Structures are given as structure tokens and as C-alpha cells.
Amino acid sequence: MTAPLSPSDIARSTVASRAAVFIDKDGTLLDEGSRTTQPAPLRFQPGALECLTALAAKGLALIVVTNQSGLSMGHVTRREFSQRQAALERQLVEAAGIALTDFVVCPHTPAPDGQPACLCRTPAPGLLIRAARAHRIDLAASWMVGDTLDDIEAGRRAGCRTLLLNTGRETQWRRSPLRTPHARCTHWDAVTPLILASGNDLCAPDESNAAAAG
Numbered sequence: 001m002t003a004p005l006s007p008s009d010i011a012r013s014t015v016a017s018r019a020a021v022f023i024d025k026d027g028t029l030l031d032e033g034s035r036t037t038q039p040a041p042l043r044f045q046p047g048a049l050e051c052l053t054a055l056a057a058k059g060l061a062l063i064v065v066t067n068q069s070g071l072s073m074g075h076v077t078r079r080e081f082s083q084r085q086a087a088l089e090r091q092l093v094e095a096a097g098i099a100l101t102d103f104v105v106c107p108h109t110p111a112p113d114g115q116p117a118c119l120c121r122t123p124a125p126g127l128l129i130r131a132a133r134a135h136r137i138d139l140a141a142s143w144m145v146g147d148t149l150d151d152i153e154a155g156r157r158a159g160c161r162t163l164l165l166n167t168g169r170e171t172q173w174r175r176s177p178l179r180t181p182h183a184r185c186t187h188w189d190a191v192t193p194l195i196l197a198s199g200n201d202l203c204a205p206d207e208s209n210a211a212a213a214g
């Protein structure tokens with residue numbers, strides 16, 4: 001006869017280990033000239049939708065991560081940004097049947113000296129950690145995909161694997177171990193095999209989670 005589960009056992013058993021792909025928005029998901037601070041229609045980077053469709057089919061949660069300091073600087077209102085975010089999410093569904101698990105935003109402005117003034121603006125990992133808690137994401141099994149080394153640093157600080165989609169937007173190349181991607185490529189077509197090659201351990205639990213989530 002087995003002992004009844006303690007509260008901590010129950011807590012552990014309900015902490016699903018779903019993997020996610022965190023995706024930077026401007027310049028990675030969207031064409032650099034097609035920011036959500038501009039009116040629709042939005043232009044996705046070539047190959048992005050095909051890749052995200054394939055990753056979602058493997059049960060990976062898809063979470064968009066973005067710095068939007070224009071919110072705190074008054075360049076865009078919360079209402080306007082929400083409308084643009086909704087338009088992006090709608091376009092993902094209509095164009096490719098892609099439903100995001102979340103879309104997380106840092107609205108803060110960096111300090112005048114460029115130093116972080118919050119815990120969520122990338123390269124800080126706060127957005128990833130918050131989303132992981134909200135959706136029971138296994139960060140160690142997850143990936144951050146971005147086009148700058150700040151995205152890579154945020155992913156590494158959160159404990160994720162990191163993939164630099166080098167589309168030419170990174171220009172400073174301030175290097176450090178935290179800013180070294182686990183993988184890199186120049187086109188979304190290469191992202192799917194890189195992430196899926198990272199192991200069946202990544203995918204197996206996700207499929208059961210996806211089934212459980214209906």
C-alpha cells in the first residue's frame with residue numbers, strides 16, 4: 001500500500017514539463033520593417049510561419065517575447081498596442097492556424113545610461129521566467145530564438161537553449177559566455193531541424209501535455 005501523496009508531491013506532479021520556444025518579435029518573427037507599432041498588414045519573416053507550425057505540431061508552446069519601451073515613453077498607448085498585438089495573433093491564426101501560448105511584453109524604458117531599469121527588459125530574463133511560471137514551462141527544455149545577442153543573453157539567463165537567427169540586426173556583437181548562442185542560422189528554414197534535433201526528450205512530454213490540454 002502506497003502512502004498518500006503529500007502536498008509537495010502533488011505540486012511536483014502537477015508541474016508539467018512542457019517545453020516552449022520563446023520568440024523575439026521585431027526582426028525575428030516579423031520583418032524588421034513591419035513592427036506592431038505600425039498599422040497592419042504585418043509581414044512575417046520568410047519561413048517563420050512554416051517553422052512555428054512544425055514546432056507547434058510537436059507540442060511546443062509558442063511564446064512571443066518583446067521589449068516595447070514605446071509604451072512607457074508614450075509613443076504608443078496600451079490600447080493601441082493591445083489592438084496591434086491582437087491583430088498579430090489573429091494573423092497567425094488565419095495565415096497558419098498558429099495559436100500562441102502567450103505574448104509577453106516589457107513596457108519599461110532602460111535607464112539613461114542604458115542599464116536595465118527593470119527585471120523584464122531583455123537581456124534580463126524576467127519575461128521568460130514569468131511566462132514559464134504561468135504556463136508550467138520547463139525552461140531547460142526550451143529555446144529562445146532571437147536576432148540579437150540581448151535575446152541570447154535573456155534566454156541563457158533564464159536557463160534556456162538559445163538560437164541566434166542572424167538577419168543582420170545585431171551590429172554590436174558584445175560577446176561573453178552569456179551572449180554566445182547554442183546554435184545559429186540565418187533563415188527560419190534552419191530553425192525547425194535545429195530545435196527538433198535537440199532531442200526526443202524535448203518532444204515526448206509535450207505531446208502528452210498537448211493531448212491533456214485538449
Ligand SMILES: [Zn+2]
Binds near residue numbers: 118119
Ligand atoms: Zn521591463
